[in-house]
Amino acid sequence: MTALDPGVGTAAIEAPFTGQARQGPLTMAQANMLKRMRELREAADRYTMNLWLSVAVPGGTALDRVGAAVGALMVRHEVLRSRFVFADGQMWQRVLGSGTLAIGVHEAGAHMAATVEGLRGSLFDTHFDVTGELPLRAAVVTRDGAPARLLLALSHLACDQGSLEVLRRDLGTLLRTGAAPTTAHATRQPIDQAEHERTPAALARYEAALDFWRTTVTGSPQAMFAVPLAPPDGEPFAHARFSSPAVALAAAAVAARTRTSPVTALLAAIAALVGVRTGQDRCLIAAPTANRFLPELLDFLGPLAQDALLSVPLTDETFDDLVRRMRAASLTGYRHSQYDADELWPTLDAVGLSRGTKYARDTVVNNVSPPVSGALRPCTAEDLAGALRGSELFWIPAEDLPPARFVCFVHRMDGTAELSLWASTRHLPRPEIAAFLSGLERLLVAAALRTVPLAELSTVAGVSAPERDAGWVFTDLCWVRPSESRRVLAGLPSVRSAAVFASLPDSRLVGYVVPADPGAVDLVRLHGECVAALPGNESAMAPHWYVLCAEAPSDVDDEAAWRSVPVLAEGSGRPAPQVS
Amino acid sequence: MLSRAALRDRIAELVVAACDGEVDADQVLGAGSLVLIGVGSLASLRIIDAVETEFGMPLGIDDDPSFLDTVDGIADHLLGQGLQLESA
Numbered sequence: 001m002t003a004l005d006p007g008v009g010t011a012a013i014e015a016p017f018t019g020q021a022r023q024g025p026l027t028m029a030q031a032n033m034l035k036r037m038r039e040l041r042e043a044a045d046r047y048t049m050n051l052w053l054s055v056a057v058p059g060g061t062a063l064d065r066v067g068a069a070v071g072a073l074m075v076r077h078e079v080l081r082s083r084f085v086f087a088d089g090q091m092w093q094r095v096l097g098s099g100t101l102a103i104g105v106h107e108a109g110a111h112m113a114a115t116v117e118g119l120r121g122s123l124f125d126t127h128f129d130v131t132g133e134l135p136l137r138a139a140v141v142t143r144d145g146a147p148a149r150l151l152l153a154l155s156h157l158a159c160d161q162g163s164l165e166v167l168r169r170d171l172g173t174l175l176r177t178g179a180a181p182t183t184a185h186a187t188r189q190p191i192d193q194a195e196h197e198r199t200p201a202a203l204a205r206y207e208a209a210l211d212f213w214r215t216t217v218t219g220s221p222q223a224m225f226a227v228p229l230a231p232p233d234g235e236p237f238a239h240a241r242f243s244s245p246a247v248a249l250a251a252a253a254v255a256a257r258t259r260t261s262p263v264t265a266l267l268a269a270i271a272a273l274v275g276v277r278t279g280q281d282r283c284l285i286a287a288p289t290a291n292r293f294l295p296e297l298l299d300f301l302g303p304l305a306q307d308a309l310l311s312v313p314l315t316d317e318t319f320d321d322l323v324r325r326m327r328a329a330s331l332t333g334y335r336h337s338q339y340d341a342d343e344l345w346p347t348l349d350a351v352g353l354s355r356g357t358k359y360a361r362d363t364v365v366n367n368v369s370p371p372v373s374g375a376l377r378p379c380t381a382e383d384l385a386g387a388l389r390g391s392e393l394f395w396i397p398a399e400d401l402p403p404a405r406f407v408c409f410v411h412r413m414d415g416t417a418e419l420s421l422w423a424s425t426r427h428l429p430r431p432e433i434a435a436f437l438s439g440l441e442r443l444l445v446a447a448a449l450r451t452v453p454l455a456e457l458s459t460v461a462g463v464s465a466p467e468r469d470a471g472w473v474f475t476d477l478c479w480v481r482p483s484e485s486r487r488v489l490a491g492l493p494s495v496r497s498a499a500v501f502a503s504l505p506d507s508r509l510v511g512y513v514v515p516a517d518p519g520a521v522d523l524v525r526l527h528g529e530c531v532a533a534l535p536g537n538e539s540a541m542a543p544h545w546y547v548l549c550a551e552a553p554s555d556v557d558d559e560a561a562w563r564s565v566p567v568l569a570e571g572s573g574r575p576a577p578q579v580s
Numbered sequence: 581m582l583s584r585a586a587l588r589d590r591i592a593e594l595v596v597a598a599c600d601g602e603v604d605a606d607q608v609l610g611a612g613s614l615v616l617i618g619v620g621s622l623a624s625l626r627i628i629d630a631v632e633t634e635f636g637m638p639l640g641i642d643d644d645p646s647f648l649d650t651v652d653g654i655a656d657h658l659l660g661q662g663l664q665l666e667s668a
Contacts, residue, residue, distance in 0.1 A: 293626055
């Protein structure tokens with residue numbers, strides 16, 4: 001599709017705005033987003049991270065009114081008329097008091113879709129220069145001279161997915177009535193949020209969130225999908241969409257019995273089956289959350305979304321117990337989903353260095369479903385039998401979403417459940433993706449009618465545990481292959497030869513290493529290099545103990561032979577605990 | 581300090597506010613289950629926040645948040661956490 005110049009339309013209009021000028025710091029999420037945007041741009045220029053909104057203009061709306069609506073939007077949301085500047089050693093957001101945004105007008109004639117796509121290319125696929133340009137670009141598409149669509153591209157510094165819904169609502173009302181909608185609660189502007197984030201109460205909350213993440217990641221597997229890999233089949237990812245009235249009906253019935261919610265029942269089912277499929281007795285889920293539950297953030301415009309971490313043991317007696325436990329895990333996880341990511345990742349890296357692991361964030365459940373309306377109630381077998389006839393699964397194009405291995409989107413749970421499951425096909429081949437989704441349905445349908453013992457999960461859902469051979473060991477809550485740990489270790493430039501063995505009784509890993517330079521032996525550095533090389537290989541873990549040897553034995557696969565060679569040094573390689 | 585009745589009334593007000601008025605205080609006070617009258621997860625998060633702010637103590641939901649399902653459950657939990665009632 002040829003990109004169109006949004007500023008060279010058949011005409012142009014202006015969106016004037018006038019408001020209060022002010023300057024303040026960035027929010028934590030904006031600062032993190034700015035860093036992420038720069039990192040991604042360095043990795044590949046095509047990743048703009050921009051957001052896109054296309055809004056239908058009501059028939060009969062004059063062009064001037066469209067411009068006025070965009071101007072009013074910029075008055076209402078300070079971030080849309082802000083520039084981001086570096087001064088006095090930090091980034092600031094500078095809200096402009098007045099100005100205009102130029103909006104190109106493009107006649108589509110009979111080619112509406114092509115015109116919109118062309119404009120998307122020019123508005124959306126170009127990086128924002130947020131220091132010199134406003135974080136918003138707009139164009140109007142006309143049909144026979146009448147405004148038909150208003151297109152907006154937004155910098156991720158000014159917007160996230162939750163913000164888009166706010167913008168869609170505000171614009172809809174502005175275009176229809178000329179006035180912005182009234183809201184029940186006062187809304188924070190980003191500068192207000194940044195100031196709030198610096199209050200003692202907020203700082204204490206973020207610190208508690210870091211503690212929660214540290215504790216939870218320490219007590220969980222580094223990855224769920226440390227499983228035997230299926231052979232590559234030329235299709236690295238697959239993405240299925242599943243529509244099921246039965247899942248919605250059954251999840252509501254389970255929720256009514258357990259006093260939870262349909263989404264909680266679904267999350268519990270997902271956790272249970274991920275546990276079965278991966279042979280784990282604890283499930284760790286990253287659940288992106290909008291972080292908009294507080295009234296003052298409902299209509300906030302700016303990035304707020306972050307991961308919540310949901311960790312549940314799968315050792316309860318019944319599925320109902322697991323659903324109740326998932327409610328506790330969800331509430332706790334969502335209450336700890338606001339934090340400074342700049343502090344979170346070093347915190348998790350410290351956990352990884354201590355354990356010799358890497359938090360993989362490989363299992364993601366993104367619930368974007370609107371709240372379920374109406375009362376929760378039980379259902380009958382007849383209700384479910386009828387609903388099951390409406391189930392439908394189809395395949396959609398799979399994007400590239402690593403490092404995740406399993407990403408489930410919950411699009412809708414009201415009336416009909418709409419789910420999609422994206423997975424790495426080496427970790428969950430296409431037939432197993434389909435089996436997983438139908439397994440969720442089978443489990444929830446069974447659980448709607450009776451209390452399902454967790455011991456029956458595999459039978460009820462038709463999802464099987466992985467078949468791991470003797471090359472796998474379970475240590476420190478993680479399934480790993482010592483041979484993969486050896487591959488990681490042997491691949492380090494500072495290592496000439498290596499072998500890793502699991503010791504009894506707890507399968508702790510012992511790494512025997514012949515350094516490339518025997519004169520430069522540093523166990524802490526070696527361990528750090530090993531942990532740094534783990535990402536992308538969830539079946540490897542750094543050894544718990546290193547033995548540096550002067551030479552390799554003739555049979556490098558013989559642990560006894562390694563024990564007989566001269567030792568240069570040995571130790572855990574973990575940094576000594578800091579004493580305050 | 582509050583009486584038990586006043587504590588229940590105040591909790592009910594916080595629940596109603598957390599639900600943006602979609603339920604009323606009588607419904608909340610009479611409900612055998614807040615979930616079953618439509619108090620969802622987002623509202624539950626708001627209730628936790630509002631109750632903690634109002635009474636100045638953490639609710640401790642990590643193990644079993646089922647107390648959140650009734651006004652009496654929340655009141656009993658607060659009393660268990662050390663909230664004092666006025667003596668009769």
